[in-house]
Amino acid sequence: MVKEVILGKGKLAQEAAKQLAVIDTNVKNEALKKMAGALVQKSNEILEANQKDMEQGKKNGLPDALLDRLLLTEDRLEDMAEGLRALISLPDPIGKVDNMWKQPNGLEIAQVKVPLGVIGIIYESRPNVTVDAAGLCLKTGNAVLLRGGSEAFHSNQALAWVIAHAAETAGIPAGAIQLVETTDREAVQVMLTMNQYLDVLIPRGGAGLIQHVLNNATVPVIETGVGNCHTFIDCDANLDMAVDIAVNAKVHRPGVCNAMENLLVHEEVAAQFLPRMQERMNQHGVVLRGCTKTREILADIEDAVEEDWHTEYLDLVLAVKVVGNLDEAIDHIYRYGTKHSEAIVTENYSTARKFTHIVDAAAVYVNASTRFTDGFQFGFGAEIGISTQKLHARGPMGPEQLTTFKYIVQGDGQIRS
Known part of the structure; x- marks a missing residue:
């Protein structure tokens, strides 16, 4: 049952990604603005959900440092909202021509930035990741499938519902922002092999989670590392x-x-x-x-x-x-x-x-x-993680790091001899 539900979410995300790839920058920015406003307007509901997680975390004996990661406050919600607002002021990388040249045979070749597609995020007890990841993916025309840790289950549910609903009222397609709403570990295993729907996986958390994803995923992974x-x-x-x-x-x-x-x-x-x-x-x-x-x-x-x-x-x-x-x-x-x-x-x-x-x-x-070492501090608005690998992305991953490129080739009847 878990597998069928998650595959259904993946299919919906893929359909949303097709629309997001060509959606107007003004629509994306309006969605980010409404998402930021909704976090503040719905703060009571979000904080009530977070309190459930905090109480359960204390019962389970979570260390103080992890409880601090889990805790949401009015100020922290405002910081998350400000991160979304900061994304509005950043240039939209999608459609940017990085390079263009003309070959001797007359072919005109352009290297153009495009979204990655559907990004899966697997993360642990930091509910702010739900908002940061959703905002960055939206800005860059990517659909996102979020699977947070069980410690922040209620917080993530509340946050994801608030921002997804706000984004849809601005014209963002349903399925662009989705949360995997289960604590069943089977959900992670399903996501690791969802090659037909996920274009990339990004794990955020401790060494155990990251290594598990790296060792078991068939979907391409951008590694975020531990910080010694x-x-x-x-x-x-x-x-x-x-x-x-x-x-x-x-x-x-x-x-x-x-x-x-x-x-x-x-x-x-x-x-x-x-x-x-x-x-x-x-x-x-x-x-x-x-x-x-x-x-x-x-x-x-x-x-x-x-x-x-x-x-x-x-x-x-x-x-x-x-x-x-x-x-x-x-x-x-x-x-x-x-x-x-x-x-x-x-x-x-x-x-x-x-x-x-x-x-x-x-x-x-x-x-x-x-x-x-933080996306907001680096001027990226927010971050989806700190990459410690050397391929594609390194350091705080902002909008530029959530894109790839395609070559667009214009001809005039050329054929290869």
Whole structure:
């Protein structure tokens, strides 16, 4: 029964995608405007649904960081609405001619941006993904089939109904925005092999979900990675700035993928920096785990073991390592990083340049917090995920990354000899 329902949604999405591919930009923008307005107007209903999920999450013992991801408030709904409004001001990529040339035989060839088609999103406990993904897919002429996590089931139902209904009143075809309304795990298995209806799958969540999708999908996958993000405090760092950046990267929202999980500190400034950093981190309840050299300076912290360097905590826990030089920091990042977001704090131009050139990540920062790896912060309006792969899309995936292209060839009777 689950399979038949989801296949039916896939067929409806495919029909909607045909219409969306040629729909006028003004219609899409009007739909985004109405979707944003509906989130605010229907906030009471949405927050009531979210409260059900929050109560169930607490009963199930979800960690505080995951509960924070799940929580919706008036302010967060307004932020989601603002993300949709921001998409309106962005140029519509569909139909854009990226390149055009004429061959010696007279054929005129144009490379034109087009939608991907039908995008399937499989995600965990962040209900804002429902709105961000729907808005971005709509802007780029893609239909979307959403399958959220069971933790946010009621929230996603409310959000999807509100925005889909608002979009349809603006002229968007039914089926353009659909939620898979079941917590049955069979739904994921069905989506992984829906090649006849889905053009691409995008998983958003923990390492387990992402690997399951990558290992079992026959539908093409754009990989969004986990965020084992590092910040390296160089010997030439402004230490006041370094403390502020490290604290922000860890505590601003510890339960998200661009939060810092590993802090690397040059041995020449470790004795000055680490106690100042610890004092600030203690104010936010951060548990520090350190290498041997770190614990010689901060004797009262936990011992870091090998597993800590690999772990995306998504919580107020931080692994700290003292390194001898820039090369050791880069080697550590290469060994344990997930190619998401990496940062260096330094006043040395040559050191910063070497770090940005060598470190392999979707986003590399100099003197800034990793928390900025975000579609809204990058000026994309919103994002559908942070891609850590290297094919097609990398980093925050905004409108441009949800398109492909076709070649349109104009002739005048040419035949090939």
